[in-house]
Amino acid sequence: MVTPRILAFAGSTRRDSFNRKIVRIAVAGARAAGAEVTELDLAELKLPLFDEDLEKSEGLPAAGLKLKQMMRAHQGLLIASPEYNSSVTAVLKNTIDWASRPEPGEPPLSCFTGKVAALMSASPGALGGLRGLVHLRAILGNIQVLVLPDQVAVPKAHEALNEDGSLKDAKQQAAIAGLGEKLAKMVQKLMA
Ligand SMILES: Cc1cc2nc3c(=O)[nH]c(=O)nc-3n(C[C@H](O)[C@H](O)[C@H](O)COP(=O)(O)O)c2cc1C
Numbered sequence: 015m016v017t018p019r020i021l022a023f024a025g026s027t028r029r030d031s032f033n034r035k036i037v038r039i040a041v042a043g044a045r046a047a048g049a050e051v052t053e054l055d056l057a058e059l060k061l062p063l064f065d066e067d068l069e070k071s072e073g074l075p076a077a078g079l080k081l082k083q084m085m086r087a088h089q090g091l092l093i094a095s096p097e098y099n100s101s102v103t104a105v106l107k108n109t110i111d112w113a114s115r116p117e118p119g120e121p122p123l124s125c126f127t128g129k130v131a132a133l134m135s136a137s138p139g140a141l142g143g144l145r146g147l148v149h150l151r152a153i154l155g156n157i158q159v160l161v162l163p164d165q166v167a168v169p170k171a172h173e174a175l176n177e178d179g180s181l182k183d184a185k186q187q188a189a190i191a192g193l194g195e196k197l198a199k200m201v202q203k204l205m206a
Contacts, residue, residue, distance in 0.1 A: 018049045018201035020194075021088035025095025025106030025150075027057035032136040032171035033143075035179045036190055037094035040134060043194030044092060049201070051092070051194075054084060056105055064111045078112040085113055085125040090201040091159070092194060094134045097146025102153065114157060127158040130204065132197040134166045134190055136174070142167030162197060166190050 022041045024033035034055070041051045061077045062068065068075075074082070085091075095106050113125045121127075131154055135143030144167040151161050166189045168174050174181055181187040 015048075016202065016205045018044075018090055018198050018205065019088040020044050020049045020051045020090035020092055020197060020201065021054055021084055022051055022092035023054040023056055023109075025056070025093060025103045025109075027105055029057075031096075032138075032168070032175065033094040033096055033134075035175055036134055036136045036166075036168055036171075036181070037092055038179055039181065039187060039190040040092050040094070040132065040194035040197075043191030044090075044198040045194075046191070047195040047198035049090070049194075049198035052084065052088060054081075056109060059109075061108055061112055064108055069115060074112070074115060074117060078115070079117075081109065081113055082117070082125050085129075089129060089205065090197045091129055091131040092134075092197060093131060093150070094136065095143065095146060095150060096135060096137050097141075097143040100145040101149045102146050106150070107153075110153060110157070123157050126154070128160075129158075130160045130162065130197060130200050132162045132164065132193045134168070134193060136168035136171035138170060138172045140169050142169035142171070162193070162200060164193055164196060166193055
């Protein structure tokens with residue numbers, strides 16, 4: 015059986031990001047289902063703000079090339095992101111925008127075409143970042159990513175997590191771990 019490879023990241027660079035914590039729950043679920051998961055920290059990647067003039071004069075920055083290599087090496091994406099002003103965060107959109115830029119001779123959207131994604135969000139607010147997921151789903155769908163219908167939003171995130179990073183609500187914990195598992199199984203099926 016082929017091992018599914020999944021890239022996991024949060025759409026927040028905040029040190030104590032709730033979304034980084036919940037994506038780790040999904041990572042554990044995906045690993046338990048047999049996937050090989052790489053965790054990417056966008057704070058460490060330090061992508062510059064996308065600028066077409068910069069791209070034209072200097073090409074893809076080293077961080078952009080690294081991101082694209084990582085994306086090409088994985089078939090699945092586990093993304094947890096907060097919403098900022100009811101939509102995707104700038105850091106997440108910036109990451110998607112850089113990854114969408116072809117290197118010379120590369121077909122368009124090669125980092126996204128055929129990928130499968132599972133989405134989740136967390137926020138201290140009552141909606142848990144759900145509105146941002148609507149936009150994220152649309153963006154990814156438009157760039158050829160198959161987004162799993164299941165998603166989880168964790169409201170009141172500041173009260174929802176234990177010190178060890180697990181969720182207090184066992185159902186929520188299982189739902190997020192289950193997202194990772196579903197993604198691993200879906201990628202495996204598509205690779206079979
Ligand atoms: C610029 C900005 C806009 C925000 N807009 C929203 C929002 O629309 N909805 C929401 O639930 N939370 C919003 N928040 C609060 C974030 O959900 C909160 O900071 C959350 O902890 C960020 O996720 P993280 O913990 O993964 O960094 C906003 C925060 C910032 C900084």
